[in-house]
Amino acid sequence: MKAVIPAAGEGTRLRPFTSSEPKVMIPVANKPILQHIVEALVECNITDIVIVVGYQRQRIMSYFGNGEDFGADIQYVTQSKQLGTAHALFQARHVIDDNFIVLPGDNLVNKETIQDFLTEKKGISVLITRNEHPSKYGVVSMQNGVVKEIVEKPVESTSHLISTGIYYLSTDVFTKIQEMMYDNIYDLTSVMNSLKSEKPLYGVHTDSMWMDAVYPWDLIKLNSAAVTNTAPSSKGVIEDGVTIKGGVSIGEGSVIKGGTYIEGPVIIGEGCEIGPHACILPSSSIGNDCSIAPFSMVQNSIVMDGVNLGPSSLLDSSVIGEGVEIGAGFNSHVDTVDMIVDEKLEKVENIGCMIGEDTVIAGGVTSYPGVLIGEECHIRTGVVLREDISPRSTVF
């Protein structure tokens, strides 16, 4: 059976982290979100994978190639204009000749999630899950295991069950999509609502992992879930006097200097220089070629490739984009704050700062909880960042 993964979108709401990478290539646990999905599929013996690419497609294609390195056989189809989820799927019609599953490229799932679906599915099916914020998704109403209706982003939701966007479909769906595209309908939910009047759409429930990344702060939760089962391993150099506890993975060529304390789950990439006397606490991912200077602490954060964190800094519940340079004594304050979500305020718990790629932060800077700093900014010495900073700004 083949799997189709729509991955053509840009993910504008995840800015600044999609300023140069497509959404599905954002790393959690040091791997693109899309790679987690591909690996979960391969673990379930689904190796024929079709990826629908579009925005920055070469970033995806050059990373995954023909899939060989991931134990998969990957084909690509291009969606040149991102009209909608059904339109994305439609691009794969030439390479699909049997029943198949489709799963969004930007939702984190694991082997269990896919296994739940594969064993429980009957006929045309959708995977559904419980969610605390159903009104952000397609809310599903069910009767005797069959879906009555999927309502996309309802104002008032009557149930906590939502569609994961993961479907088991037959090739009929392409005819239906084509029909509906004549009426300028391009989203898969509408197509499925129409299709289910012709044959039953079964709902399969899962409690396994399914996490959506819509806003930058969602990445912290995704990361924390993805690193949970990190197995201890080290290909790097660990100096005397380093303490390592729990599941800590250290990549090739990385050096952990004396006095450093690392408590897993933590993933450290290749070619990093950590410490001496740094402190890396649970649920952190540190990318390739990073340096964490002495007496700094990183906790519950994503630090992407090529980041330099100066000495005596605190990074907590934060997301730091590629190539960010942070001077000495940086402090990211963490608290529960109201963030603007779809023009409404929503409480986001325990959030630090989010910094876009290549921003340079001088010494002694402090950031307020939930602050978003765009890419390529220059923050001068001693600035207190109280509000969001737009890309390429200089702040005195």
Next chain:
Amino acid sequence: MCGIVGYTGINSVGDILLRGLKRLEYRGYDSAGVAIVENDGIYLQKTKGRIRDLDEDEFPYGNVGIGHTRWATHGKPCDENSHPFYDCAGEFAVVHNGIIDNFVTIKEELTKKGHEFTSETDSEVIAHLIEDNYDDDLVATVQKVVTKLKGSYAICVLQKNSHRILIARNQSPLVIGVGVDENLVASDVPALLDYTNEVKYLEDGDVAEICSNEVRIWDSLGNAVERETVEIDWDLEDAEKGGYEHYMLKEIYEQPKAIHDSLLGRLFEFNDVDFKRYDTSFIRIISCGTSYHAALVGKYIIEEIAKIPCTVELASEYRYSSPSDLLPFTILISQSGETADTIVAAKEAKLRGCKTLAITNVINSSITREVNEVIYTQAGPEIGVAATKTFTTQLIVLYLIALELGLNNNKLLREDAQEYRSELRRLPRYVKVLLDRSEQIRKVCKKLVEADDIFFVGRNINYPVALEGALKLKEIAYIHSAGYPAGELKHGPFALLTESTPVVAILVKDHTFEKMLGNIGEIAARGSPIIAVGDHDKELKKLSDELITIPSVPPMFSPILVNVVLQLLAYYTAYELDCSIDKPRNLAKSVTVE
């Protein structure tokens, strides 16, 4: 790296052969030819030069034929040495790719028997061998003939009044394309894809008979065998190119990863070579082409960081130079490790008593067997003929060597080494940032496409980078370009500067910046368009028509970034001019002949 195509079927063969040869152009060639079976004979046309130099109007109508592009090995490129070859009677026509090691002996024997040869090639002996052994059964004859050949070969044979092609292979590539009412054969799949995507790969020692509706194959023992028909996935190449239009662009974009991989496990502790075992008080670097430019940058790197005197020589010149009593520690750089000139130079250096180190990208390549020490660049495979990521990683290795040498001889302070290391670690990211700005570079290329001549100028460590930029443009955009040290302009080249000679100038903020600004002013006075690449500067912006800035790094590391800009300049210029970017004419990826 010759190219072969053959066709038998229901269609007119002339056009098919030319198209197939075109698809094999990337293999590099210096002459071309075709043979077509016509009424009671075999028509033959061949020429030194390009495929388009063949006169298609002269071709007779025919349904079976073979074509060949020759990359000269035995015998110079000329009409006579081009393929195909007749036997004495003109009964057979033969094309061959590979090298027949024992052709001299065969040729002598056949000459004694009265065979007359028209070329200096090894290949021609095959046609005469077939004639000599022919006994009314061409399959049996070819099977017999190949047992007499020592070396590598892919062979196609035509016979008068026959609609079949006999083929044989050993260690040279040959693929059969299986069509409907037509079958083809070629050195590589691209020549077949216009007609079929079903192919059969032959194994060493196989002989096959290709008819329009049948393919029969025998193994080296003469047993009839089946070879699996493989369907070529049309999307496959696309995936290999990673969504980029050319391998070259893909490889340019792979540089952040290549740098990362090249530094991996070496940046903090360098264990590849223990330089303390050698006398490294004087260093010589030897190489060719792009690697030579890397060597020239390496000279600056080693002299600046390790304070060790360093000379650079071209491999093809070094071997003929006079030996001296000085025995420099000799570094040889070859991407493929198969570059014939560099391998010979390695042997020569050893002969002269020097200790040698090879920098190469290919594990266990030939050069690694000729030297005392090897450092691999870890760039991953490079397919585009124009070297990109391998040049970059050669520089990375040279930085690492210089750091190690400098620390060993106490000329480099530990804190400076630490600073260099942090900068090296940042390089992958800086290159990535630069690549994200490629749109600007693409626009600048519009200023280059119209030019007949382009100057590249730089000073100090960026002078060799100017040479490399000029080489890239020559290689893939076919525009004459030359790199000069900026200070040398007024000693001659200035005479060539006109308003239609764009000048690509490299200016980074090192101790030569002011001097460079002066040079730019002089060039601007001649009205030549100036494309500046380097650090941001107000004065420079005023003087130049375009300024492409690089992320700010110490001048020592600027070659890596400047070179990425020049790679993209060459790429997009070639792209605008619709050149064959991955397979430039007349060039081969690894030059395995001297």
